[in-house]
Amino acid sequence: MRERTSGRTVGGFRNVFLQGPAVTLLLLWMLVPLGMTLWFSFQRYNLINPMISGFAGWDNYTYLLTDPALWTAMGNTLLLVGWVLAISVIGGTLLAVLFQQEFFGRGIARLLVIAPFFVMPTVGALVWKNMLMHPVNGVFAWLSGLLGLPVIDWFSSMPLASIIIIVAWQWMPFALLILLTAIQSLDDDQVEAARMDGAGPLAIFWFITLPHLKRAISVVIMIEMIFLLTIFAEIFVTTSGGPGLASTNLAYFIYIRALLDFDVGGASAGGVIAIILANIVAIFLIRTVAKNLET
Incomplete structure (x- = not known):
């Protein structure tokens, strides 16, 4: 022993x-x-004026929390995350059900639908900005001209909606990939038994397919939300947070404070606030996913 x-x-x-x-x-x-x-x-640290230095205490946090720009950025962040999650999860679920069916060219169609997820965010944003949403040379402007509709300057009139469309286009393939993998584990005998009992496609989807995908949907929401809180490249390439603060999220707000206003202390305080919010969201999501995995 x-x-x-x-x-x-x-x-x-x-x-x-x-x-x-x-x-x-x-x-x-x-x-x-x-x-x-x-x-x-907790420091006074300005990159332009080295004379501004010393211990700041809670001044950086107090200034940020009383700054309306911070709350505007947080509101835009919540709208961006919420809408992208809704579009990617609902669209990914419907596409997963569609691509589970047998049809000619299904393999190629799956590859093309999943491909946007592997495009770099900067490249994808540039494609949308210069080739699709451009008010003069974009595809959307050309289609509007053919239909006799007014041309929309997307990034000026609907900046946040434009960012939501671009980010949802990038993340919907991820949701589709996870949900399609999950739906393939659905028991065909269960679906066939429901059909023999007279259940239609909508009833099968609502009472069999959707409950089966509950765990996978929870995982998709958790992973996407963590990454969507830090969206930056799409905003930097397309709108630069404007007009004004219309498309500025929390990550871009911290960038403005650090590298445009040169206020490292204030930007660090904003980073700490972002870390706290991200951890609160992560704890809530982990508990929710854990409950779904237990059921």
Whole structure:
């Protein structure tokens, strides 16, 4: 027993010794940037004027929380995340049901529908800006001219809606990929039994397919929401947060504070606020997904 115990102890120390460098590197990779952000959020640090320095206390947080621009950015962030989630989940669910059916060229159609997810956000935003939504040379303007409809300057008249369309186009294939994988595990005998009992396509979808996809939908919502809170490239390439603050989300607001206003202290305080909000959302989503996985 002593030899076995000592062997286990030596093995335990060996595992700690082998895992220690990786765990230490991971902790440093996460904690050092977080610690620096917390430190700068309590400092007066301006990149243009080095005379502005010293301990600021809660001044950076007080200024941000009383700044209407912050609440506008947070509202835009919630609208962006909410609408993209709704469009991508509903559209992904309907497309998953559609592509589960047998039809000619289904494999090629699946590949083309999933392809936008692998396009870089900057490239996708440039394509939408210059080739589709351009008020003079865009495809949408050409179609409006053919139909005799007024041309829409998307990024001036509907900037946030334009960003929502672009981001939803990028993330709907992700939802489709996850939900299509989940729907393929649906028992065909159950669906066939429902059809024999007289259930129509809508009843089968509502009472069999949709409950079966509940777990997958929860996972899609959790993953997408975490990434959608940090949308930046699409806004930077297309609207630059404008007109005014009409399409500025929280991530772009922090960018403005840091690299346009050169206020590192205020931007760090905004980053801390964003971290707190992201963690609140993540905890809520993890608990929701855990409940769905248990049922």
